[in-house]
Amino acid sequence: MLGTVPEAAREPDAREEHGPEPPAETGRPAILRAEAWRDMLRYLRPQRRLILVGGGLSLLGGFSGLIQPVIAKSVVENLESRTPVMSALIALTALVLVSAVVGAIGTFILMRVSESVVLSTRREVIRRVLWLRVSETDKIPPGDLMSRATADTTLMRSAVTTAIVETVNGSVMLVAILVLMGFMDWVLLLTTLAVVLLGGVLVATGLPQLENAARRAQEGVAELSTALERALGTFRTIKASGAEEAEAEIAERGARHAWQHSLKVARLDSLVGAFITVTIQVAFLAVLGVGGARVASDAMSLGSLIAFLLYLFYLVPPLGALVTAMIRFNVVAAAMSRVGELLRLRTEPYSPAPVRPVPGRDAAAAGRDAPVPASVTFEDVVFRYPGEGPVVHHGISFEVPAAGMTAFVGPSGAGKSTVFSLIERFYEPQGGTVRLDGRDIRDLDLGELRGAIGYVEQDAPVLAGTIRDNLCIGMPYVEEGELRRVVGQARLDGLVDRLPHGLDTEVGHRGTKLSGGERQRVAVARALLRRPRLLLLDEVTSQLDARNENALREVITGITAQTTVVVVAHRLSTVSMADRIVVMDGGRIRAVGTHEELLSEDALYRELAATQMLLPVSEPAATTVRANDILGEGP
Numbered sequence: 001m002l003g004t005v006p007e008a009a010r011e012p013d014a015r016e017e018h019g020p021e022p023p024a025e026t027g028r029p030a031i032l033r034a035e036a037w038r039d040m041l042r043y044l045r046p047q048r049r050l051i052l053v054g055g056g057l058s059l060l061g062g063f064s065g066l067i068q069p070v071i072a073k074s075v076v077e078n079l080e081s082r083t084p085v086m087s088a089l090i091a092l093t094a095l096v097l098v099s100a101v102v103g104a105i106g107t108f109i110l111m112r113v114s115e116s117v118v119l120s121t122r123r124e125v126i127r128r129v130l131w132l133r134v135s136e137t138d139k140i141p142p143g144d145l146m147s148r149a150t151a152d153t154t155l156m157r158s159a160v161t162t163a164i165v166e167t168v169n170g171s172v173m174l175v176a177i178l179v180l181m182g183f184m185d186w187v188l189l190l191t192t193l194a195v196v197l198l199g200g201v202l203v204a205t206g207l208p209q210l211e212n213a214a215r216r217a218q219e220g221v222a223e224l225s226t227a228l229e230r231a232l233g234t235f236r237t238i239k240a241s242g243a244e245e246a247e248a249e250i251a252e253r254g255a256r257h258a259w260q261h262s263l264k265v266a267r268l269d270s271l272v273g274a275f276i277t278v279t280i281q282v283a284f285l286a287v288l289g290v291g292g293a294r295v296a297s298d299a300m301s302l303g304s305l306i307a308f309l310l311y312l313f314y315l316v317p318p319l320g321a322l323v324t325a326m327i328r329f330n331v332v333a334a335a336m337s338r339v340g341e342l343l344r345l346r347t348e349p350y351s352p353a354p355v356r357p358v359p360g361r362d363a364a365a366a367g368r369d370a371p372v373p374a375s376v377t378f379e380d381v382v383f384r385y386p387g388e389g390p391v392v393h394h395g396i397s398f399e400v401p402a403a404g405m406t407a408f409v410g411p412s413g414a415g416k417s418t419v420f421s422l423i424e425r426f427y428e429p430q431g432g433t434v435r436l437d438g439r440d441i442r443d444l445d446l447g448e449l450r451g452a453i454g455y456v457e458q459d460a461p462v463l464a465g466t467i468r469d470n471l472c473i474g475m476p477y478v479e480e481g482e483l484r485r486v487v488g489q490a491r492l493d494g495l496v497d498r499l500p501h502g503l504d505t506e507v508g509h510r511g512t513k514l515s516g517g518e519r520q521r522v523a524v525a526r527a528l529l530r531r532p533r534l535l536l537l538d539e540v541t542s543q544l545d546a547r548n549e550n551a552l553r554e555v556i557t558g559i560t561a562q563t564t565v566v567v568v569a570h571r572l573s574t575v576s577m578a579d580r581i582v583v584m585d586g587g588r589i590r591a592v593g594t595h596e597e598l599l600s601e602d603a604l605y606r607e608l609a610a611t612q613m614l615l616p617v618s619e620p621a622a623t624t625v626r627a628n629d630i631l632g633e634g635p
């Protein structure tokens with residue numbers, strides 16, 4: 001039986017209530033925005049120890065490099081005073097080696113941390129995506145979701161190495177070098193600072209544009225993957241319609257947008273690189289002029305000027321690193337905001353749990369528990385899909401008693417399939433109550449609710465993988481005998497015997513290697529394997545031939561003692577055998593009764609039965625009223 005959800009678990013948390021937020025358009029570079037740092041630190045916090053170790057080592061490598069000009073200075077001075085320089089040269093060589101090795105270890109640790117950040121973000125994204133509410137999947141197309149989960153998280157890789165560590169290391173090194181330069185000669189330091197600060201201000205003005213371009217480039221990638229996902233999802237239709245060129249155009253548009261904006265990033269990136277070089281060259285000339293004059297006036301030694309100039313060129317890596325870090329930070333911030341939008345999409349109101357046997361489902365499937373049929377009640381249910389669409393259910397009420405078979409019929413768009421979506425809680429009604437066994441389904445644990453239900457969608461989706469994979473989705477423990485039983489029940493045994501690898505035969509992307517009818521039977525077998533208490537079948541016989549439809553009808557009739565079966569169907573042969581038929585029209589319940597009662601009492605049902613909507617297979621409309629004939633032997 002179904003358990004009750006604790007109150008806390010029913011309420012979606014505040015974060016879930018918010019849809020995607022628009023990107024921050026403050027005009028300030030991300031590196032100056034508190035929320036960008038907060039986001040960044042949230043991803044980095046779990047790795048803080050390794051970041052400290054790796055960052056510390058690369059800083060150490062950098063510092064040991066800083067001593068090199070001091071030793072170089074003493075080498076020059078020793079040469080001037082004709083003192084031996086061998087020991088200073090050995091010290092210099094050792095220092096170069098140590099700083100290279102320590103720096104390399106630090107870099108490796110940081111890269112490892114970067115990969116871990118990407119992995120943990122992807123895991124979070126995967127968990128979020130698979131637990132999304134069905135309604136949320138309408139907001140971001142699947143291709144875009146995939147692009148955020150892959151391309152954007154890949155960009156976040158540079159969050160650690162370039163964006164954080166290089167900002168910190170670059171700043172520390174910069175300060176250290178400036179201090180050392182100050183010790184050498186403060187006049188030259190002021191000259192250098194004046195030039196470098198001017199350059200820094202100019203670079204900072206271009207950063208917001210860069211972030212914007214980076215975000216647009218990622219959106220272009222998302223556009224491309226959405227277009228490809230759309231084309232590959234309907235591949236045969238695209239081919240049959242000769243629409244390859246048109247679809248290629250749409251996908252290329254995304255690729256071109258990504259290219260355009262990536263070029264903008266590259267342009268800004270290379271401008272900044274050239275700008276740093278020019279800044280240092282200008283600083284070099286200024287220092288050479290001012291320094292030369294100071295050496296000539298004996299205000300400083302030639303060795304100090306050479307060492308100062310060396311330090312000036314030592315400024316290039318930390319300055320470059322700082323600017324690259326600022327650029328990366330902005331690119332990463334753009335990626336993080338896209339991933340953040342995905343992570344803010346609302347998930348279903350129960351905590352994501354790892355794959356686990358569902359009580360009452362896997363146990364039942366293993367044959368230990370016979371299912372107890374469930375009843376369903378709709379009380380004044382009002383529903384409209386999110387967005388601008390019309391009301392789909394106008395306060396509908398009906399009862400599906402436990403056991404037996406109930407069929408829903410009605411014109412296309414009447415709201416029949418939506419009844420199933422509400423029972424499964426894919427969507428929440430805006431008014432009224434849906435009950436299972438008399439209990440409001442909002443009070444039930446979602447996992448257990450769905451565990452009690454077997455659901456076959458209208459287009460009977462089959463996933464890439466083997467037939468066995470398809471049957472056992474979400475059921476880690478299935479006995480072979482149980483599997484064989486449902487394969488026989490769904491009339492799949494003939495197919496499985498014919499296939500080269502039986503149940504382990506690959507069915508291709510979305511089951512393209514199977515016929516439409518075979519896909520329907522796989523979907524039915526999958527639902528039966530769960531030994532559901534309630535079986536929802538949406539148009540499962542539409543693609544079956546008369547023989548297989550007849551067999552499936554027998555199976556359905558056979559299980560109605562232990563499972564409540566609810567079908568949506570247009571074929572008379574499927575619905576007329578139902579214990580009760582609910583006629584829907586325009587989002588309202590029009591009539592409820594048996595086939596015979598409805599034939600005599602409801603005009604719409606009579607009309608449906610007489611037209612192609614409820615045609616018995618291979619029989620003319622005029623004979624459709626002879627339901628018992630059809631039920632008995634099949635067409």
Ligand SMILES: Nc1ncnc2c1ncn2[C@@H]1O[C@H](COP(=O)(O)OP(=O)(O)OP(=O)(O)O)[C@@H](O)[C@H]1O
Pocket residue numbers: 385386389392410411412413414415416417418419458
């Ligand atoms: N995800 C959705 N978002 C917005 N509107 C939807 C969505 N799914 C269905 N609708 C609309 O809701 C209405 C009822 O759809 P539903 O699928 O329940 O009808 P149906 O009676 O099962 O039709 P059919 O017999 O053709 O399958 C239709 O007008 C449809 O356009």
